[in-house]
Amino acid sequence: MRQRFTIEQGDITTYAVDAIVNAANTSLLGGGGVDGAIHRAAGPALLEECRTLHGCKTGEAKITGGYRLPAKHVVHTPGPIWRGGKNGEAQLLENSYRNSLTVAWKNGCRTVAFPSISTGVYHFPLDQAARIAVRTILDFLEEHPDMEHVTMVCFDVNTRWAYDAAIQEFMA
Numbered sequence: 001m002r003q004r005f006t007i008e009q010g011d012i013t014t015y016a017v018d019a020i021v022n023a024a025n026t027s028l029l030g031g032g033g034v035d036g037a038i039h040r041a042a043g044p045a046l047l048e049e050c051r052t053l054h055g056c057k058t059g060e061a062k063i064t065g066g067y068r069l070p071a072k073h074v075v076h077t078p079g080p081i082w083r084g085g086k087n088g089e090a091q092l093l094e095n096s097y098r099n100s101l102t103v104a105w106k107n108g109c110r111t112v113a114f115p116s117i118s119t120g121v122y123h124f125p126l127d128q129a130a131r132i133a134v135r136t137i138l139d140f141l142e143e144h145p146d147m148e149h150v151t152m153v154c155f156d157v158n159t160r161w162a163y164d165a166a167i168q169e170f171m172a
């Protein structure tokens with residue numbers, strides 16, 4: 001599985017993969033952070049399609065076209081807002097990763113790129129989020145041998161280090 005999962009530092013809007021995942025909110029009507037970057041790069045047609053989806057529950061995922069993005073599709077998932085860790089946040093974050101991969105896979109996507117869901121504005125502790133993300137992605141790759149490649153695209157070096165540490169821990 002390890003060779004089908006890589007951790008990189010970069011800007012997810014530049015990835016020419018079958019699907020990039022958007023760390024959205026439940027309205028699916030755009031926002032700041034990676035959500036804002038994806039909508040800016042995709043252009044207004046993305047928001048138009050998002051309006052037809054009537055939102056998305058936390059931990060669930062919905063797919064749209066990629067429009068002006070190099071990626072063919074965008075999979076939108078609202079991750080959990082961190083509220084101290086006793087409100088099911090860990091399970092909801094796992095659901096976001098798993099449901100995003102499932103929706104992408106069901107729509108024929110075989111290369112997927114993720115941002116670090118919920119670790120920005122939603123304040124999910126980075127190290128814990130990285131462990132959940134790595135475990136969930138590697139489990140999915142084991143269950144789906146035809147999922148070609150998954151990339152975790154880290155926007156900054158601290159995020160990159162957290163995911164590198166998580167994968168070392170997992171592979172130890």
Ligand code: APR
Binds near residue numbers: 037153155156159
């Ligand atoms: N490419 C990759 N990662 C990015 C990019 C980018 N272009 N821009 C930001 N990021 C990273 C952030 O640095 C962070 O590590 O995405 C991660 C997630 O941070 P947020 O975008 O703040 O997302 P999240 O914490 O899930 O909060 C979601 O923020 O933007 C709003 O509408 C969004 O309400 C929702 C909330």
